[in-house]
Amino acid sequence: MTDYDVLRVFCGPSGGYGNELGVVRDGSLMPGRDERQTFAAKLGFSETVFVDDPERGIIDIYTPTLRLPFAGHPCVGTAWLLDLPELVTPAGVVGARQDGEFSWIEARPEWAPPRTLRQYATAAEVDGLAVPPLGEWVYAWAWEDESAGRIRARGFPGRMDERGVSRSSGAGACTGGIGEDEATGAAALLLTARLGRALNIRQGAGSQILTAPQPEGWVEVGGRVFLER
CATH class of the missing domain: 3.10.310.10 (Diaminopimelate Epimerase; Chain A, domain 1)
Structure with a gap:
């Protein structure tokens, strides 16, 4: 191989x-x-x-x-x-x-595929969401600390044609293409563009995504990377 x-x-x-x-x-x-x-x-x-x-x-x-x-x-x-x-x-x-x-x-927000950015009142509501049936790609989010830019988020692809079968481990894994995405840079980019401020996003079971808007419509997205093999 x-x-x-x-x-x-x-x-x-x-x-x-x-x-x-x-x-x-x-x-x-x-x-x-x-x-x-x-x-x-x-x-x-x-x-x-x-x-x-x-x-x-x-x-x-x-x-x-x-x-x-x-x-x-x-x-x-x-x-x-x-x-x-x-x-x-x-x-x-x-x-x-x-x-x-x-x-x-x-990167630029217009490069990202469409996502439904759905705000909830509390992080607890986001934590309690069940995986929705097939349909739109939903990025569910709520403020954990609005003054500090801290957000709780979960990503639900809802479509087999975009994700396919995921081998990601843990609670955020997709199953047969339908489930939860553990960490979604494109959705974080879109949310940052909408809110117009730097964000510290806790997504999925424990992933972290940092973002920051830049001049002329650009957005920075960052995180930790580890080599498994």
Whole structure:
């Protein structure tokens, strides 16, 4: 089988949780879209990245069922792994930087796929939500501490065609493509653009996502990344 790395992105302060990511560093070994799609489905991660140029940072992102022009946690994880100042995706050039234990990317909200951002009155309400039936992609959130920008969030994909089968472990794992996404950079990006302020998001069972709005409509998204193998 083609060699690939496995990362966890948006990990909690203790290094746990986060969203798993597969990265094929030598995309030339599997150049065709069909074979990449088949390989991503075989791995079963929510996303798999194929690196087409490790020096320029050209990447190609796949879920188990489709190709994505941009995705948050794949860009954060791949930028950390390759240690590059930018990545080139079909959506556009993604800026990247490392700051201590956090890996950051800079992207545009319009690159993210649509999400329903649904606010609840309390974090306890978000904690008590059941996984909804098939339907819209819902990012449920509530303020934990509005003055400090702290948010409690959970992501419910609600569609098999966007997530496929996830191998992520823990309470946030998807099951058969329907369930809960443990850490969602694109949704955090959209929420930051809507609220217009820096956020510290606790998502899923214990993942952490940091964000900050930037000039001219850009948004930074950051988190901890760990290499599993």
